[in-house]
Amino acid sequence: MSPDSDNKSTNLSFGTITPLDSGIYEIIAYPDMEIKSGHIQEIMDFLKQQPDEEDFGILINRKHSYHYAFDAMRRFGTLKMIRAIAVLAENRQSYIRSKTIVGSLSIVSQNSRKIELFRDRNRALKWLKESVNNQSD
Secondary structure (H helix, E strand, C coil): CEECCCCCCEECCCEEEEEEECCEEEEEECCCCEECHHHHHHHHHHHHCCCCCCCEEEEEECCCCCEECHHHHHHHHCCCCEEEEEEECCCHHHHHHHHHHHHHHHHHHCCCCCEEEECCHHHHHHHHHHHHHHCCC
């Protein structure tokens, strides 16, 4: 993990993670990546290093085309530390591809309210903030 030049984003082996708000992080995978279980461990390690935060909301920005290995999807969908996942797919092609991922993550997480698909960034961020702040165990 290395901080980006703007001192906000952190480069991981598969993409970047950027803090957006308290407990809210944006993940952007590099183009044509296959997200594997080891990449999910990188995300977990990064989140565990964040001071004073235990519950997280993740904005997955689908600006690049990539895919998940099944074991990575299963692991990501069941992480207790991640309270909500908003998938942002602003263009039509990305939105159509993301529907399958969101459906699979919903099934794997066994909580269909944990993940939502959005085409509008502001709506995605609003939902994430509400989800992280309002959920309880």
